[in-house]
Amino acid sequence: MYIPEHYKITDEDLIDEFIRYNGFATIISPNTEYALITHIPMELEYDDQGNRLLRGHLAKANPHGKYLLENPGATAVFLSDFNHYISSSWYNYAEAPTWNYMSVHVSGPVRILDDRETADSVRDLTKRHEKDIGGDLDFDKLPSGVLKQLRYVTGIEMKVEKTEAVFKLSQNQDTINFDRIVQKLKATGSPKSVKMADAMMKLRDLFYNG
Known part of the structure; x- marks a missing residue:
């Protein structure tokens, strides 16, 4: 993923927090003609050696599962549930408009889980979201007929070997323009504009004092 240096995030705790909050991933595998793409919830875990793992499951009828068995390398893309247009009229100088967003790409080998692991x-995914x-x-108290539906899913586990994170939140601007953008987003008043303003303010100290 192309990431301008001023938008790159390397803080693992911040990245892990982002993945856990935005856990609905897009799994991408290269193919001969078109990429294989599947959307699934994933859970971030750590093994006994401190390795970061991503676990999830997909329908057994999905050919992506069989492909991963034979071609285990994949990338999981996590996006924030909001992004926003940034008008250059909000700056105190002439510039082109842009777009603010946050994304994390995680890549590594994928292992197919056995029935117990799946x-x-x-179970862990259900417990967390409940x-x-x-x-x-x-x-564990679901009827046996419901639990038998597990036979129709393929569990997967990705060992995280590469992480790329971009938080494009106007931190390339000086603090005056950064704060102007936050105020304009708040004034816009839509759910996603308010979320964007809140995210920017949450990370303001990291951007300018970190």
């Missing part, structure tokens, strides 16, 4: 992965919504669904 069940554990789905907690997020204040739910009380217990995966």
Whole structure:
């Protein structure tokens, strides 16, 4: 991924936080004609050696799973759930308009999980997101007929070998223009403009004092 130096993020804790919050990934594998692309939720974990792992599952009928068995290298793309147009009229000088966004690309070899590992992965995913919504669904108490649906999914695990993170949040501007952009985004008042303004302010100290 092309990343201008001033937009590059290398802080692993910040990247991990981003992945956990934006856990719906796009898995991409190169192919002879067109790339294979699948959208799945993934969980970030660490093994006993401290290696970062991404676990998820896809439909067994999806040919991407078989392809990964034979061609294990892949990239997982994580995007923030918001991005926003930035008008150059918000600057105190003449410039072209642009777009702010955040993305993390994670690449590495993929291993196909066995049945037990797949069940554990789905259980962990369910438990985490039930907690997020204040739910009380217990995966292990689902009817056996429901649990048998696990036979129709393929669990995967990616060992993270390469991470690229871009947070393009106007940090190339001076603090005066940065703050002007934040105020204009807040004034726009849409859900995504407010989220963008909040993200920029959350990272302001890192950009200018880090």
